[in-house]
Amino acid sequence: MxxxxxxxxxxxxxxxxxxxxxxxxxxxxxxxxxxxxxxxxxxxxxxxxxxxxxxxxxxxxxxxxxxxxxxxxxxxxxxxxxxxxxxxxxxxxxxxxxxxxxxxxxxxxxxxxxxxxxxxxxxxxxxxxxxxxxxxxxxxxxxxxxxxxxxxxxxxxxxxxxxxxxxxxxxxxxxxxxxFRYENAVAGLQLVAWGLFKKVVLANHISGLIDPVFVQPGAYSGPVLYLSLFLIPLQIFCDFSGYSDIALGSARMLGIRLMRNFDDRVYASPSRIEFWKGWHISLTSWFRDYIYFPLSKQLRSRNGLYLNLMIVYFLTGLWHGATWGYILWGLLNGLWLVAEHATKEQRQVFFRRIWPDLNAPLHRFLSILLAFHVGMFTGVFLRAPSIGATWSLLGGLFSKNRWHVTDLATLKPFLPVLMALGLMDLINRQLKNRELPELIASYGGFSRWSFYLIVCILILTFGRISDSPFFYYQF
Structure with missing residues (x-):
């Protein structure tokens, strides 16, 4: 089930x-x-x-x-x-x-x-x-x-x-x-409800929008292809973090605390290094403790550490599945992380000439935009059914002919999903490394029950509560 x-x-x-x-x-x-x-x-x-x-x-x-x-x-x-x-x-x-x-x-x-x-x-x-x-x-x-x-x-x-x-x-x-503790039961149910919202309201609907695009990318315009690519990392996040919230909530109801598997706004990380610190934490920390650290005891030079990173992300891709698409996805992520580590000092010197304050809002926004698009273009190898489908989609995206005429009606189905994603991000912004139950407890009675009501209405109205498998079940 x-x-x-x-x-x-x-x-x-x-x-x-x-x-x-x-x-x-x-x-x-x-x-x-x-x-x-x-x-x-x-x-x-x-x-x-x-x-x-x-x-x-x-x-x-x-x-x-x-x-x-x-x-x-x-x-x-x-x-x-x-x-x-x-x-x-x-x-x-x-x-x-x-x-x-x-x-x-x-x-x-x-x-x-x-x-x-x-x-x-x-x-x-x-x-x-x-x-x-x-x-x-x-x-x-x-x-x-x-x-x-x-x-x-x-x-x-x-x-x-x-x-x-x-x-x-x-x-x-x-x-x-x-x-039995009442607060554990309530906190667990809150996490389960939040996970269901992510899965059945967001992830399932996003999947319904982008799956046909993967099947027949030649039938869609450039903007639709771009939006589909844009939604890939968000769909995977909503699906898998939704599962993790339900798992954590289920265990919490029994008085058992499990580790957090995702940072709340990991999709808004300013670099891929930061992204991987907050994405599927239980897997990345496993590879760190049982693969990367033992390898680093043998190869301590900078090039050796880069090689270790490539080995870890090759294995990360292979762990996800036995296809060349998953392996390529892992290697691309490894290469980008090596590039970020190798050019860190040079990038800081370069960007300080433009923005003396590297924490300036514009610099941070552009960093998030770049990191997100790297995840977007590498994520297509994880999400697409085959490498052939990946090349077809990317080829269509960069084709000039696809951007000349756009039927606005094809973009309308994306608007409700983008609005719901905005609601999720609004909640995640307020978490600030707190647990969801802790945030909800800080609300007054009216705000707290309004939150419950809105989430339940969205799940019951737009949700697809079914046996639809989570994306990571296949791994």
């Missing part, structure tokens, strides 16, 4: 009420059953993969602590990665191997097969790997209670698309008795 579906809302309320009726010592059992049932509604057969990964991670966690050897750690990581590599990358490897051998006149010995990728496998696999590495580094003791550990990996708010939580944070909270 999708987190934006009516079925999930009923499921969440059922879990919530039974959870607080149970004594603390039985709550992990209820949460584990809820997690496995949640996964069962998606892909019943692949429950065996979740259970297998849980067993391997639990067992190797104790072995890593006992033997303190790198071999044990890497063996455990290898076993955890095997299902991910097979189900997510086998078809990609097979297709490219077929083309490569075909050019040389050879025949690919591997059978052609395109397995369905198990939902959430990238997320719970990375959680399991971080658990083993943290034990090896001495940051964490192995969890002795198999049930608590299984509940950590199968915690239903994070199971399908994160956040990629660290074991110490969640296991500590699962072991701590969580008494």
């Amino acid at each position: 999708s987190l934006s579906s009516t079925l999930y809302l009923f499921f969440l309320l059922l879990v919530f009420f039974v959870y607080y009726l149970l004594p603390h010592r039985f709550r992990w059992v209820w949460l584990l059953l809820a997690g496995y049932f949640f996964y069962f509604t998606w892909q019943p057969f692949y429950l065996i993969l979740l259970a297998s990964s849980t067993t391997v991670a639990y067992g190797f966690g104790r072995l890593v602590k006992q033997f303190k050897s790198r071999f044990t750690l890497w063996l455990g990581i290898g076993l955890l990665l095997l299902p991910l590599l097979f189900f997510k990358y086998y078809a990609f490897l097979n297709q490219n191997l077929t083309h490569l051998l075909g050019f040389g006149g050879g025949v690919n010995p591997l059978p052609a097969w395109s397995p369905v990728v198990p939902i959430g496998i990238s997320f719970y696999t990375f959680q399991a790997i971080s658990y083993l590495v943290d034990i090896r580094r001495g940051y964490l003791k192995p969890e002795r209670h198999f049930g608590y550990f299984a509940t950590y990996l199968a915690f239903f708010p994070t199971l399908s698309a994160g956040p990629i939580e660290r074991a110490k944070r969640v296991l500590t909270q699962l072991r701590t008795p969580q008494p």
